[in-house]
Amino acid sequence: MSASGSVRRARRDDVAALVAIENASFPGDRLDRRRFRYLLAHAHGVILVDAAPDGSLRGYVLLLFRSNSPIARVYSIATHPQHLGQGVAARLLQAAEQLALDHGYSRQRLEIRVDNTPSRTLFGRHGYREFGRYAAYYHDGMNALRLEKPLQR
Numbered sequence: 188m189s190a191s192g193s194v195r196r197a198r199r200d201d202v203a204a205l206v207a208i209e210n211a212s213f214p215g216d217r218l219d220r221r222r223f224r225y226l227l228a229h230a231h232g233v234i235l236v237d238a239a240p241d242g243s244l245r246g247y248v249l250l251l252f253r254s255n256s257p258i259a260r261v262y263s264i265a266t267h268p269q270h271l272g273q274g275v276a277a278r279l280l281q282a283a284e285q286l287a288l289d290h291g292y293s294r295q296r297l298e299i300r301v302d303n304t305p306s307r308t309l310f311g312r313h314g315y316r317e318f319g320r321y322a323a324y325y326h327d328g329m330n331a332l333r334l335e336k337p338l339q340r
Contacts, residue, residue: 194282197234197247199227204244205234212265215326218249232262235282237275245270248279252290258335259287261297276309284313288338295338298324298331310334 197205202223209217218226226234232251236244246266252259261283266275287295298321299306315334324331 192237192239192245194235194237194278197227197236199224201234201236201244202227205236205247208244208247208265208267209263211268218263232260233286235279235286237266237270237279245273246275246279248276248283250283250286252287252292257293259283259290259292259295259338261295264297271305276306277313280309280313284336284338288340293338294335296333296335298333300325301330301332307332310336 202220205223206218206220209219209223223234226232226249230251231253232249234247234249237246239245244267246264248264249262250259251262261280264276264279264283266273266279284295295315297310297315299310301320313336315336317332318335319333321331321333323329
Protein backbone atom coordinates (compact mmCIF):
# COMPACT_ATOMS: atom_id res chain seq x y z
CA MET A 188 0.00 0.00 0.00
CA SER A 189 1.32 3.43 -0.89
CA ALA A 190 2.52 5.77 1.81
CA SER A 191 1.26 8.78 -0.16
CA GLY A 192 -1.58 10.77 1.25
CA SER A 193 -1.56 13.69 3.61
CA VAL A 194 -1.41 14.74 7.22
CA ARG A 195 -4.15 17.23 8.04
CA ARG A 196 -6.24 18.46 10.94
CA ALA A 197 -9.11 16.21 11.91
CA ARG A 198 -12.67 17.35 11.23
CA ARG A 199 -15.98 16.50 12.87
CA ASP A 200 -16.79 14.11 10.04
CA ASP A 201 -13.65 12.10 10.97
CA VAL A 202 -15.01 11.09 14.38
CA ALA A 203 -16.31 7.65 13.33
CA ALA A 204 -12.96 6.79 11.73
CA LEU A 205 -11.06 8.09 14.80
CA VAL A 206 -13.15 5.86 17.07
CA ALA A 207 -12.54 2.88 14.77
CA ILE A 208 -8.76 3.47 14.91
CA GLU A 209 -8.92 3.87 18.69
CA ASN A 210 -10.93 0.67 19.18
CA ALA A 211 -8.66 -1.33 16.85
CA SER A 212 -5.50 -0.01 18.54
CA PHE A 213 -6.14 -0.10 22.28
CA PRO A 214 -7.64 -2.77 24.57
CA GLY A 215 -8.68 -0.21 27.21
CA ASP A 216 -8.43 3.44 28.23
CA ARG A 217 -10.00 4.38 24.90
CA LEU A 218 -11.33 7.69 23.71
CA ASP A 219 -14.97 7.43 22.66
CA ARG A 220 -17.09 9.34 20.13
CA ARG A 221 -18.19 11.90 22.70
CA ARG A 222 -14.60 12.62 23.83
CA PHE A 223 -13.33 12.99 20.27
CA ARG A 224 -16.15 15.42 19.47
CA TYR A 225 -15.32 17.44 22.60
CA LEU A 226 -11.60 17.47 21.77
CA LEU A 227 -12.28 18.68 18.23
CA ALA A 228 -14.55 21.48 19.43
CA HIS A 229 -13.12 22.64 22.76
CA ALA A 230 -9.69 21.27 23.61
CA HIS A 231 -6.54 23.34 23.75
CA GLY A 232 -4.84 21.25 21.15
CA VAL A 233 -5.14 19.59 17.78
CA ILE A 234 -5.91 16.18 16.35
CA LEU A 235 -3.91 15.46 13.22
CA VAL A 236 -4.78 12.55 10.94
CA ASP A 237 -2.89 10.65 8.28
CA ALA A 238 -5.31 10.35 5.37
CA ALA A 239 -4.77 7.89 2.52
CA PRO A 240 -5.28 9.07 -1.06
CA ASP A 241 -8.81 7.58 -0.96
CA GLY A 242 -9.62 9.71 2.11
CA SER A 243 -9.61 6.88 4.63
CA LEU A 244 -7.74 7.53 7.86
CA ARG A 245 -4.66 5.47 8.70
CA GLY A 246 -3.85 7.03 12.06
CA TYR A 247 -4.05 10.05 14.31
CA VAL A 248 -2.11 12.02 16.90
CA LEU A 249 -3.74 14.12 19.61
CA LEU A 250 -1.52 17.00 20.69
CA LEU A 251 -2.47 19.12 23.72
CA PHE A 252 -1.23 22.61 24.48
CA ARG A 253 -1.14 24.25 27.89
CA SER A 254 -0.91 27.99 28.22
CA ASN A 255 2.04 29.33 30.21
CA SER A 256 4.00 26.14 29.60
CA PRO A 257 6.85 25.42 27.17
CA ILE A 258 5.71 21.79 26.87
CA ALA A 259 3.30 20.30 24.33
CA ARG A 260 1.88 16.88 25.14
CA VAL A 261 1.17 13.98 22.83
CA TYR A 262 -1.91 12.68 24.59
CA SER A 263 -2.51 9.83 22.16
CA ILE A 264 -1.11 8.48 18.91
CA ALA A 265 -2.49 5.47 17.05
CA THR A 266 -2.10 3.74 13.71
CA HIS A 267 -4.83 1.47 12.44
CA PRO A 268 -3.46 -2.10 12.58
CA GLN A 269 -3.88 -2.48 8.79
CA HIS A 270 -1.29 0.30 8.31
CA LEU A 271 1.36 -0.62 10.87
CA GLY A 272 4.92 -0.51 9.59
CA GLN A 273 4.13 2.02 6.85
CA GLY A 274 5.52 5.12 8.56
CA VAL A 275 2.15 6.49 9.65
CA ALA A 276 3.13 7.12 13.27
CA ALA A 277 6.47 8.66 12.24
CA ARG A 278 4.72 11.10 9.86
CA LEU A 279 2.20 12.04 12.52
CA LEU A 280 4.87 12.48 15.18
CA GLN A 281 6.94 14.76 12.92
CA ALA A 282 3.84 16.81 12.06
CA ALA A 283 2.98 17.13 15.76
CA GLU A 284 6.50 18.28 16.58
CA GLN A 285 6.39 20.91 13.82
CA LEU A 286 2.98 22.12 14.97
CA ALA A 287 4.21 22.41 18.57
CA LEU A 288 7.21 24.43 17.36
CA ASP A 289 4.93 26.64 15.27
CA HIS A 290 2.88 27.33 18.42
CA GLY A 291 6.01 28.32 20.38
CA TYR A 292 6.56 25.14 22.40
CA SER A 293 10.14 24.05 23.08
CA ARG A 294 9.56 20.49 24.36
CA GLN A 295 7.17 17.65 23.74
CA ARG A 296 6.20 14.95 26.24
CA LEU A 297 4.20 11.75 26.24
CA GLU A 298 3.60 8.56 28.18
CA ILE A 299 3.75 5.01 26.82
CA ARG A 300 3.33 1.56 28.28
CA VAL A 301 6.60 0.04 29.45
CA ASP A 302 5.77 -3.10 27.45
CA ASN A 303 5.12 -1.26 24.17
CA THR A 304 8.36 -2.11 22.37
CA PRO A 305 7.35 -0.75 18.93
CA SER A 306 6.46 2.65 20.43
CA ARG A 307 9.61 2.72 22.53
CA THR A 308 11.63 2.10 19.35
CA LEU A 309 9.75 4.77 17.37
CA PHE A 310 10.11 7.46 20.01
CA GLY A 311 13.73 6.56 20.70
CA ARG A 312 14.56 6.91 17.00
CA HIS A 313 12.95 10.36 17.06
CA GLY A 314 15.00 11.60 20.00
CA TYR A 315 12.63 11.08 22.93
CA ARG A 316 14.29 10.16 26.20
CA GLU A 317 12.86 8.75 29.42
CA PHE A 318 12.64 11.22 32.28
CA GLY A 319 10.30 9.38 34.63
CA ARG A 320 7.72 6.67 35.20
CA TYR A 321 4.16 6.37 36.46
CA ALA A 322 3.26 3.26 38.44
CA ALA A 323 0.02 1.46 37.52
CA TYR A 324 -0.86 4.16 34.96
CA TYR A 325 -2.98 2.07 32.60
CA HIS A 326 -6.34 0.32 33.06
CA ASP A 327 -4.63 -3.05 33.56
CA GLY A 328 -2.09 -1.78 36.09
CA MET A 329 0.78 -1.50 33.60
CA ASN A 330 3.39 1.16 34.34
CA ALA A 331 4.08 4.06 31.98
CA LEU A 332 7.32 5.57 30.78
CA ARG A 333 7.41 9.36 30.61
CA LEU A 334 9.30 10.56 27.54
CA GLU A 335 10.42 14.01 26.46
CA LYS A 336 12.12 15.60 23.49
CA PRO A 337 13.53 19.11 23.12
CA LEU A 338 12.12 20.66 19.95
CA GLN A 339 14.38 22.64 17.63
CA ARG A 340 14.01 24.31 14.28
